[in-house]
Amino acid sequence: MIWIILLGGICASFMYAVTEAKHFSILYRRSRCDSCHYTLKWSELIPVVSFILLRGKCSYCRSKIDIGAFICEVLLIFFYLLPLFYDLSLKDLTLYYLMVTILIPIALNDFKTFTIPNHMSLLFLFTGLFLTDLSYIEPFKDVVIIILLHLFYFLFSDSVGYGDIKLFTVITLVTPVNFFVYTILLTYIIGGLFIIILHFYRSDMPRKIPLVPFITNALILSFILYEEINTIYFGGFL
Ligand SMILES: [Zn+2]
Incomplete structure (x- = not known):
């Protein structure tokens, strides 16, 4: 079950980025803050958890992180788990x-x-x-x-x-x-x-x-x- 939660979170952040992407570079470059372009550390890339720990703000410039990505992660994890219980x-x-x-x-x-x-x-x-x-x-x-x-x-x-x-x-x-x-x-x-x-x-x-x-x-x-x-x-x- 922990693997499904992880998979859901990772797929969610990836697919959310792909949906927003205007350019293919999203597929290979490191994730970064949308406003100050600060490259995120691995500990700031954990689905759901990082957003809560950072209180929805970039650790560098304190500007708000798009809440859509967080909602996407929560929803995908929920719907990935659904078939296990229903x-x-x-x-x-x-x-x-x-x-x-x-x-x-x-x-x-x-x-x-x-x-x-x-x-x-x-x-x-x-x-x-x-x-x-x-x-x-x-x-x-x-x-x-x-x-x-x-x-x-x-x-x-x-x-x-x-x-x-x-x-x-x-x-x-x-x-x-x-x-x-x-x-x-x-x-x-x-x-x-x-x-x-x-x-x-x-x-x-x-x-x-x-x-x-x-x-x-x-x-x-x-x-x-x-x-x-x-x-x-x-x-x-x-
Ligand atoms: Zn920033």
């Missing part, structure tokens, strides 16, 4: 781990910048197709879904970004078709509930709301409830 309903652990590893950093980045880096969607597409062995590809249904997604985008282009459409396209190619349908439904159910709740607490609504955090929630929920939703969907309740 039986996932869709039994595809490879896909589960790939999904949380790539999508949680993208979700945090979307929350911060309202963008989805293209290199992350591409990374998701290629590793996804490779690791699932193309087994979830259903050419006819996938093409129909991709056309519908684009139609939706051209009709409602102010309510959804093209980055989201690209990400949905990748998800439909690397997951089973019905899994994808549940994910879209859940994304808008969770997103809708969130907006209703937000209405109670804020009079000024944000003009833009990042979609990837909801997509990620929906994907994880679909993983946990896959068989249950299947039963409801195909079991005659609807």
Whole structure:
């Protein structure tokens, strides 16, 4: 279990940096402070622990460290441990781990910048197709879904970004078709509930709301409830 915690923390800080990266040098240069470029010591690179010990500040210039990286580490460790304590309903652990590893950093980045880096969607597409062995590809249904997604985008282009459409396209190619349908439904159910709740607490609504955090929630929920939703969907309740 300690190894999974370590792995989660390390993957999180790496993937978070890759998501933010504008340049390939991130892959080989030493980690450093974003504001004073002070090179971090190994003891300042321990996931979760270092951030708490440093109280979220650079030890050299005292400027704030991006809290996104810390949140990413905590979330990834949690979701890496989840399958140990809870039986996932869709039994595809490879896909589960790939999904949380790539999508949680993208979700945090979307929350911060309202963008989805293209290199992350591409990374998701290629590793996804490779690791699932193309087994979830259903050419006819996938093409129909991709056309519908684009139609939706051209009709409602102010309510959804093209980055989201690209990400949905990748998800439909690397997951089973019905899994994808549940994910879209859940994304808008969770997103809708969130907006209703937000209405109670804020009079000024944000003009833009990042979609990837909801997509990620929906994907994880679909993983946990896959068989249950299947039963409801195909079991005659609807
Ligand atoms: Zn600094």
